[in-house]
Amino acid sequence: MEAASLPAALELTAGGGAGLSAEKRAVLGTSLLLLQRDYRFERVWFWGRIQGVRGAYYIAEGLGPDRAAPRSRLYSLNCMEWSLLPPATKEMVAQAEQLKGRFQGDPSFEYKYSEVDAEDAERPIEDGKEPMIKEEARLVATIEQIDRAVGIIPRGAFVKTPLGPVHENRNFEGLSLTEAKKLSSYFHFTEPVNLKNKTLLEKADLDPSTDFLDSLEHDIPQGSWTVQLEKGGTVVVLRSLLWLGLTFYHIPMTKQYGYVYFGTGEKNLDLPFML
Amino acid sequence: HGPYQPHEPGYGLYQPGYSPHDDQIPDPKSRMLAIQNAKAYLLKSSTTSGLNLYDHLANMLTKILDEQPTNAVDIIENISKDVKWAQFQKKMDTLRDEHEILPTFEAAEKRKALFLKANGEGDEELEEEIGETRLPNVMETAFYFEQAGIGLSKDESYHIFLALKKLVSVQPIQTCRFWGKILGLEMNYIIAEVQYHEEEEEEETEEEEVTKEGGTGMDEVEDEDEEKEKEDEPPKSTYKPPPIIPKEENGTGANKYVYFVCNEPGKPWVKLPPVTPAQIFCARKIKKFFTGRLDAPVVSFPPFPGNEANYLRAQIARISAGTHISPTGFYQFAEEEGDEEEEGEGGRDTCEENPYFQPLSVAEMVDSLSTWVHHTQSILKQGRCVWLNPFQKSEEEEEEEEEEGEEEKPEEPDELQQEIGPPLLTPLSEDEGIQNIPAWTAQPSTNLIPQYAVAILQSNRWPGAYAFASGRKFENIYFGWGHKYSPENHAPALPPPAQAEYPSGPEITETRDPTLEEELAFKAAREEALAEAEEEEDEEDAVEDDEEEEEDD
Numbered sequence: 001m002e003a004a005s006l007p008a009a010l011e012l013t014a015g016g017g018a019g020l021s022a023e024k025r026a027v028l029g030t031s032l033l034l035l036q037r038d039y040r041f042e043r044v045w046f047w048g049r050i051q052g053v054r055g056a057y058y059i060a061e062g063l064g065p066d067r068a069a070p071r072s073r074l075y076s077l078n079c080m081e082w083s084l085l086p087p088a089t090k091e092m093v094a095q096a097e098q099l100k101g102r103f104q105g106d107p108s109f110e111y112k113y114s115e116v117d118a119e120d121a122e123r124p125i126e127d128g129k130e131p132m133i134k135e136e137a138r139l140v141a142t143i144e145q146i147d148r149a150v151g152i153i154p155r156g157a158f159v160k161t162p163l164g165p166v167h168e169n170r171n172f173e174g175l176s177l178t179e180a181k182k183l184s185s186y187f188h189f190t191e192p193v194n195l196k197n198k199t200l201l202e203k204a205d206l207d208p209s210t211d212f213l214d215s216l217e218h219d220i221p222q223g224s225w226t227v228q229l230e231k232g233g234t235v236v237v238l239r240s241l242l243w244l245g246l247t248f249y250h251i252p253m254t255k256q257y258g259y260v261y262f263g264t265g266e267k268n269l270d271l272p273f274m275l
Numbered sequence: 276h277g278p279y280q281p282h283e284p285g286y287g288l289y290q291p292g293y294s295p296h297d298d299q300i301p302d303p304k305s306r307m308l309a310i311q312n313a314k315a316y317l318l319k320s321s322t323t324s325g326l327n328l329y330d331h332l333a334n335m336l337t338k339i340l341d342e343q344p345t346n347a348v349d350i351i352e353n354i355s356k357d358v359k360w361a362q363f364q365k366k367m368d369t370l371r372d373e374h375e376i377l378p379t380f381e382a383a384e385k386r387k388a389l390f391l392k393a394n395g396e397g398d399e400e401l402e403e404e405i406g407e408t409r410l411p412n413v414m415e416t417a418f419y420f421e422q423a424g425i426g427l428s429k430d431e432s433y434h435i436f437l438a439l440k441k442l443v444s445v446q447p448i449q450t451c452r453f454w455g456k457i458l459g460l461e462m463n464y465i466i467a468e469v470q471y472h473e474e475e476e477e478e479e480t481e482e483e484e485v486t487k488e489g490g491t492g493m494d495e496v497e498d499e500d501e502e503k504e505k506e507d508e509p510p511k512s513t514y515k516p517p518p519i520i521p522k523e524e525n526g527t528g529a530n531k532y533v534y535f536v537c538n539e540p541g542k543p544w545v546k547l548p549p550v551t552p553a554q555i556f557c558a559r560k561i562k563k564f565f566t567g568r569l570d571a572p573v574v575s576f577p578p579f580p581g582n583e584a585n586y587l588r589a590q591i592a593r594i595s596a597g598t599h600i601s602p603t604g605f606y607q608f609a610e611e612e613g614d615e616e617e618e619g620e621g622g623r624d625t626c627e628e629n630p631y632f633q634p635l636s637v638a639e640m641v642d643s644l645s646t647w648v649h650h651t652q653s654i655l656k657q658g659r660c661v662w663l664n665p666f667q668k669s670e671e672e673e674e675e676e677e678e679e680g681e682e683e684k685p686e687e688p689d690e691l692q693q694e695i696g697p698p699l700l701t702p703l704s705e706d707e708g709i710q711n712i713p714a715w716t717a718q719p720s721t722n723l724i725p726q727y728a729v730a731i732l733q734s735n736r737w738p739g740a741y742a743f744a745s746g747r748k749f750e751n752i753y754f755g756w757g758h759k760y761s762p763e764n765h766a767p768a769l770p771p772p773a774q775a776e777y778p779s780g781p782e783i784t785e786t787r788d789p790t791l792e793e794e795l796a797f798k799a800a801r802e803e804a805l806a807e808a809e810e811e812e813d814e815e816d817a818v819e820d821d822e823e824e825e826e827d828d
Contacts, residue, residue: 014428016458017739017754021424023721053712053735078722101762102712102735171353177377226460231430232386232539233379239458241564244756264738270765274564274758 001258003032003044003060009258012249015230015237018262020049024058027079032060035082039072047073047143048245048261052105059143059261066165067158068189073143075107085136088144095133096141103265109135142265150240152216152248153189154180154257159209169210172255180236180252181227187213194218223275241275244268326362334358385541389437410443413453416750419743422720423731425754427456434540439467442535442544447472454534454595455739455753457587462538462567466591466753469533514774520657522551528652528660529555529592536587538567545569547588552658553580558589562758562765577768590757592654598740599651599751600703600732602640604632606650608700626650626699634746640730641717644703647732647742655694662694709736710762736760 001009006028010019020028028046036044041062050057058079061071074082098113110132159169179185192214198206216225224241240246245263250256268274317329335358339347347354413436420426427435435453443451446469454468523530529552535544561575565583573579573586607629640646652660697705706714712735719728720743734740739755777783789797 011428011430014426015431015463017425017427017456019421019424019426019428021422021720023422023723024424051733053716101710170350171357177379223460226458228462229378229382232382233377241460270562273765273767274562 001046001260003028003036003046005256005258006032006046008256009249009260012231012235012251012256013237013247013258013260013262015228016239016245016247016262018049018245024079028058031076031080031082035060035062035074039074039084041072043067045071045258046260047147048263050103050139050142050261050265051263052103052265055105057103057105057107057139067168068160068166071147073140075139077107085140085143088140092133092137093141093144095131096138096145099133099138100266103138104135107134107136107139111135111138139265145267146243146246146261146265148188148190150243150246150259151189152186152238152259153213154250155185155187155215156210157257158189160212161209166212174253174255174257175236175250177252180250181229183216183219183225183227186216186238186248188216189213221272221275224271241271242268326359331355331358382539382541385539386434389434389441389541409448409451410440411452413439415748416453416752419729419745419748419750420731420741420752422729423718423741423743425731425741425752427754431540435465438465438537438540438544442467442469445544446535453752454591455755457565457590457753457755457757459565459567464536464538464565464567464587465540467535467544468595469535470531471533510777520552520659520663522549523659523661525549529596529654529658531651532595534588534591536569545584547584547591550585550588550592551580554585554589555592555654555658558586558593560768565757575767576770587757593759594737594740594753594757596651596654596660598734598737598742598753599649600647600742601650601749601751602632602634602744603646603648603702604629605749606648606700632747634744637719637728637730637745638725640744641719644706644713644715644717647703647715647744648700649697649703650700652699653696655696657694660696664693703732706736709760 001013007025010025013019032044032046035041039062042065043063045061045063047059047061050059055077058076060074060076060082062074063069063071070087073085075085076082095113099111111134112132154172154175156169156175157172158166160166175185190213192212194214195212219225226239226241228237228239229235230237234251236250236252238248238250240248243261243263244266246259246261248257248259314329317332318327320327335351335355338358339354344350344354413432414429417426417429417432426432439451439453442448448469449472450470452468454466457464457466525533530549533549534547536547537544557575557577557579560577561573561579563573563575563586565587569582569584569587571583573581573583579586605628606626609625609627635646654660655662657663703715708714714734714736716733716735718731718733719725720731721728729743729745732742732744736759737753737755738760739757740751740753742751743749
């Protein structure tokens with residue numbers, strides 16, 4: 001969610017019981033501004049909080065002029081001092097997927113994990129050390145996975161300019177109430193995967209300036225999003241069931257929207273059994 | 276000047292009619308004609324939409340000059356689209372717009388009802404309420420939890436406060452507590468934990484006893500029919516289903532509290548049915564999301580005995596048993612004389628508030644988990660809080676068995692071992708963690724201002740269960756999806772192995788058919804035996820013949 005709209009947005013996503021204390025809100029208000037100044041971001045998003053066993057990580061993302069470019073991610077243990085996280089690589093993500101269990105809350109904690117591939121086991125282990133991952137790497141990989149899987153925006157909120165960069169759409173007036181209840185009005189804010197597979201007929205209906213991302217309609221498994229109207233029907237809240245804790249809110253017919261993650265950072269692999 | 280030649284530098288720059296010196300051209304008519312032609316072209320209506328470019332451009336420029344957006348040239352296409360779109364909004368007919376009744380208005384109407392004071396509230400009732408504060412102070416609890424970032428928005432909390440007030444005024448309730456909120460797919464549940472006045476409980480138990488007696492009457496009639504048809508019966512199945520463990524009485528054990536749920540504050544409260552051990556047993560094996568509708572079926576394996584209301588009640592019972600904690604010393608066992616032996620192996624099951632409770636400091640509450648205790652009974656594997664032996668027969672059942680002595684008695688399974696759970700008021704340090712994670716995470720709400728901090732506990736076994744303690748105040752609450760945490764993936768129970776249809780005996784056991792070689796060998800052996808017998812006869816005949824021949828000679 002936008003750092004500027006943090007207080008209002010937290011009120012709207014508090015339906016799940018998770019939020020920030022007054023102290024944290026106050027601290028974030030100032031530290032996110034300082035972050036924007038220090039790193040020269042154009043926009044700063046408060047991404048959320050991953051709850052570990054002994055502590056929690058507060059995550060912020062910074063966006064540059066091209067909103068769809070890879071975002072810089074920062075984490076903090078107390079919302080005051082922020083550290084930049086390295087960009088996620090495929091190996092990091094692959095390794096982190098093998099890890100199970102909660103985050104510990106200590107960024108230097110090392111996980112020992114057993115190799116799953118037979119090929120890797122045959123490779124001689126260098127220096128006799130077991131493969132280890134630091135919790136920081138796991139954090140990076142988890143945030144990347146969550147953003148890629150369930151980071152969403154309403155349709156029309158961003159436009160792709162003819163030159164390529166993506167900007168906010170100044171003409172975006174918000175989704176109407178009927179549109180807001182449909183999953184097809186929300187897009188994954190990440191590289192599209194299914195767009196190329198659409199038939200020509202479908203592609204002809206799309207507007208290339210706003211429909212350049214995948215919509216939520218064809219997410220697997222079906223039903224992995226809950227759409228609810230809260231506060232007497234004035235706010236549309238989408239919650240992901242694949243990553244429990246991801247909450248997206250949007251007030252129809254206004255420009256207010258955003259998503260935040262308050263959870264343990266674990267994928268809900270039992271989802272098909274639970275639906 | 277004059278028309279430039281191709282090789283001259285001015286060629287091509289000035290088009291006829293547009294060069295800066297054209298006003299000096301002594302032929303304004305052709306220029307006017309050109310302008311008129313251009314305007315006529317712009318005024319041409321489009322064949323598909325009926326608009327013309329001239330009017331459209333004029334409207335667009337009017338709009339831009341009125342609104343004066345920044346960087347208009349960047350969004351010119353969108354402005355154009357908006358102007359065209361605005362065309363279709365004008366209604367040229369005389370029908371008036373019917374005001375849309377949005378569902379948001381209806382929801383607001385329901386919530387408004389919460390804020391109205393009920394009619395007929397006299398002074399007497401007000402005095403009663405002030406005397407016994409049955410209504411919990413939801414806002415105060417919300418304030419303490421907010422110190423840790425837990426809780427709903429203030430609006431929602433206040434709505435829940437008012438909804439609880441309505442519940443308390445409608446039902447004869449002794450104590451009431453906001454238990455928490457469970458999220459669902461279509462709608463969420465807001466749950467209130469309630470204890471009735473004592474008279475209400477007696478009425479309910481009477482109703483249940485009546486239905487039980489009706490059931491036993493039916494059984495006796497069936498037994499008589501069976502005795503008549505003793506001859507020529509197909510073999511009876513020897514399967515005896517495991518005995519149904521009776522649920523606990525209202526007011527004890529897992530059914531100590533009654534729970535009311537509603538989907539949103541403003542909607543009517545619905546009472547959840549009491550929970551049975553079979554439901555708890557099954558709920559431990561399945562993991563399903565709640566849909567938000569109490570009558571929704573729970574499709575699962577093992578099949579859940581009930582619908583979503585029962586599943587919700589079972590999960591609430593499990594969460595309450597596992598995560599309701601209080602500071603040590605707040606509750607104490609009631610002092611009774613000489614009753615310890617009568618309690619049996621179950622241990623004590625009630626506790627009461629300690630009037631001499633001395634609260635510990637927040638630092639102590641956070642440092643060590645032994646400063647907290649569970650004040651609800653844990654649920655045993657059986658599904659009850661107090662163990663019951665299902666094979667203990669009452670006197671009636673023993674008499675029935677004597678009558679049916681002729682029929683074969685099925686084998687009785689081994690006697691069940693009594694299950695013992697942790698006793699009431701066990702400190703949290705005894706809670707088992709999961710793998711290497713402790714069962715609870717304790718934190719103070721703030722490190723910056725420790726003198727006003729609140730001790731906060733989060734459960735790791737039931738993510739979403741929280742507890743706070745500050746001085747003499749403490750509270751438990753639950754916000755979550757209603758599932759237990761398991762680091763391993765959920766593996767559904769496998770179907771049981773197929774039961775044997777019949778007991779195996781020698782006459783129905785299959786044996787292998789003899790193979791071809793064996794049969795041939797058998798045949799050969801038999802023929803040999805026959806051949807030997809014939810040879811012997813032949814020899815005898817031959818000997819006789821010889822003897823005859825010899826005699827002839």
